[in-house]
Amino acid sequence: SQQGEEDPQALSIQEGENATMNCSYKTSINNLQWYRQNSGRGLVHLILIRSNEREKHSGRLRVTLDTSKKSSSLLITASRAADTASYFCATDAGAQKLVFGQGTRLTINP
Amino acid sequence: GAGVSQSPSNKVTEKGKDVELRCDPISGHTALYWYRQSLGQGLEFLIYFQGNSAPDKSGLPSDRFSAERTGGSVSTLTIQRTQQEDSAVYLCASSPTTRPGKLFFGEGSRLTVL
Numbered sequence: 001s002q003q004g005e006e007d008p009q010a011l012s013i014q015e016g017e018n019a020t021m022n023c024s025y026k027t028s029i030n031n032l033q034w035y036r037q038n039s040g041r042g043l044v045h046l047i048l049i050r051s052n053e054r055e056k057h058s059g060r061l062r063v064t065l066d067t068s069k070k071s072s073s074l075l076i077t078a079s080r081a082a083d084t085a086s087y088f089c090a091t092d093a094g095a096q097k098l099v100f101g102q103g104t105r106l107t108i109n110p
Numbered sequence: 111g112a113g114v115s116q117s118p119s120n121k122v123t124e125k126g127k128d129v130e131l132r133c134d135p136i137s138g139h140t141a142l143y144w145y146r147q148s149l150g151q152g153l154e155f156l157i158y159f160q161g162n163s164a165p166d167k168s169g170l171p172s173d174r175f176s177a178e179r180t181g182g183s184v185s186t187l188t189i190q191r192t193q194q195e196d197s198a199v200y201l202c203a204s205s206p207t208t209r210p211g212k213l214f215f216g217e218g219s220r221l222t223v224l
Contacts, residue, residue, distance in 0.1 A: 042215035096166060100153040
């Protein structure tokens, strides 16, 4: 089974609004990463947060990590049409590979 | 090239045929991963190479799937006697670190088995 599970599976918002996606995982981790995938393309790394970090920012992105709840959230502020994509969380649980969730499909309506 | 290169970008084959998918990682990256992504789904881990160590093949779904990495660089994923359920996008990624830090993905090879 997947280590990470994103919620919601799909999200549709108006341009300018904030988008929040959540990721839950099952085992302890070394780090958690978020990736974006535009339709028909490869994945692009967005941000990595280590297990001893609680919050990280990168431009309009804010990631939080709660290891006690085994969950993470990705917040995209002031969304743009170009943010339309699928977003995946991936966990490093020490097995030398990243385990990806099923993803959240985000649609930004102009 | 500057990024991870995969070929072919699209492959249509008949059931029962063998296919080879190629991945050229970023120069100097010691780690190489293969993932499979079915339509609208997440990524399924297939295999991981790290330097000269024995590969982690724990994700290969059957013995019809095999992969090799020559000279610590280019990798080939081979699927023998393809089945319709093998239809998916096969993604390759590389990383400069021994721990799974940031992965750099190729654009993928879309395989369709008729």
